[in-house]
Amino acid sequence: MLIFLLRRLVQACFVMIIISVISFAIQDKLGDPVQQMVSMAVSSDEREQLREQLGLNDSFLNQYWRFAKGAIQGDLGTSYHYKEPALDVILKKLPATLELVFCAILLIIIVATPCGVLAAIKPKHPVSRLLMIISSIGLSVPIFIIAIFMVYLFSVEWNIAPSFGRGETTEILGLWDSGIFTKDGLSHLLLPSLSLAIALMPIFVRLIRAEMMDVLQSEYIRFAWSKGLSAKRIYFIHALKNTMLPVITVGGIQAGTLVAYTILTETIFQWPGMGFLFMDAVSRVDTPLVAAYLIVVGGMFVITNTVVDLIYGLVNPTVRLASHGL
């Protein structure tokens, strides 16, 4: 277990170095931040001076070295726009995004598992067929169209749920602005998390269905039937546990994708999270903020994948974490 975690740590370091190089290289190519920072009236001499001050005229390697040195100490540069450390700006927005992603994952698990199981157990049932049709539609329609459609339907036409912002939030332990403890906050969470969940739901329904159908064909399921166990026990203890092994692996990778999808969802619903901030930062050429975002998201990827591997080891007895490759 300890060896596994140490290995993972080394691996994570490599990944983070690569991410930092890439995000820094992007920073270099995004355009001129000075143009966004100062007004039209500032002369080109003064602009050049500012550029020198910010170190934008140094060589790429020099700049990267400065950046990396800071990054190790937790300093990812200062946001040009907010005039605050970029990491602080990002981390302030982290709770909103995490809550959104968490709710979306919860929705996916709650909805996709029973749907996938049903579609696998009774493939010819009309409901299963309907599920398959809906899921293939869901796979092919882009998420922003679904999101905009939902805004139109739920907010504009029926006026059930608000379409932008986080609503009322409460502070927990002075660190975390949470929207899940107030009714208003929850109602604001509804549409964004739903549209985020819908983006990945079809994949999971289909994955669970396919895996479960495979498992149901296996000899140990037949043996379980021959022992006279109840259908409930066979489906939910014998089959589901085996079904979930590959689903957990794919789920871990997809959880990262979910973070990427938040950029779209947060922009559509004006959700004050990291994705929304990122879009702002890109349009303002706030390069330290862009780089900081990429690094934080990269870190989240690494952490979720490690957690997923740990869960996988718990569910699958044939995996011993210590000897688990890399």
Added chain:
Amino acid sequence: MNLLSVSNLNVNFKMKKQELAALIDVSFTLNRGERIAIVGESGAGKSILGFSIVNLISKPGYIKSGSIKLENKELTKMNLRQLQEIRGKRIAMIFQDPMMTLNPVLTIGDQLVETIRSHTKITYKDARNIAIEKLHNVQIASPETRFDQYPHELSGGMRQRVIIASVLLLNPDIIIADEPTTALDVTIQAEILQLLLAICRDNGVALVLISHDLGVVSKVAERTLVMYAGHIVEEGPTLEIINDPQHPYTQGLLNALPQMTLPGQRLNQIQGSMPSLTERPTGCAFHPRCPYATEKCQQEQPSFIHSGVSSVACFLVEDMVNDFANQDEEDR
């Protein structure tokens, strides 16, 4: 009364365009404590027969007609819930490959205890005690440790022992063993077979052994059914069938045993191969491979006739029996 009686069982596979017959008019009986064997090549329908007894045929197979009676209960008419009470408790099954039969993510103990607890109201602790006792009965060393282990921590032979223990949990009347030793190491085969035999004998359990290995069958079964292309072609006491096979197919099977060939010579074989479900020949299904086939064999299906202590479905044997009878008459 017979413990189990199967009569005129027909099992079909429902395909998109056609119905394929996998079992045709299969009938046999099994008495309490009796051990019978079902032999034949791959594709003869032996496993399907085994699975159809507890209605576990995989789709698209289904029981088309016929009856399977456990004492006086008709199994083919039962719903799932009634069948679940029979499965495991009165009729238990052992499968071919022990590496595939146990669920990899549940412990041995879980898989044993759940069987007991789904049939009887009993505390976990009591069920655990029964399970450990049965593990002990099948000669598993330190059953308490094994109880908490996962299948992948056990060897193949060990797993088959666990499976045998698991079918014994509820003291069933019948064990159906589908090629229980085929997937095992040759050295372990004999041990498992001995164990199975001893357990059936000691507990008075009836055994239906499905096998293609006549050597195995001769050691275990009192009576043998020979199957070919969905039909039972010969039935009789095992010794009789081995020493005096009547049906040309049974003769061919026995001839193909390695013991029947001198060292250094080519092994005997039956010409041709088992017809697939889609291309079953007319008349006697064996006629294309039979060295004695006549025109009659190509057109008509032979019915079962008694010959000595055995029953055979073959025109050749039928003619011989009839000749004997006529001779008898003339002599009188």
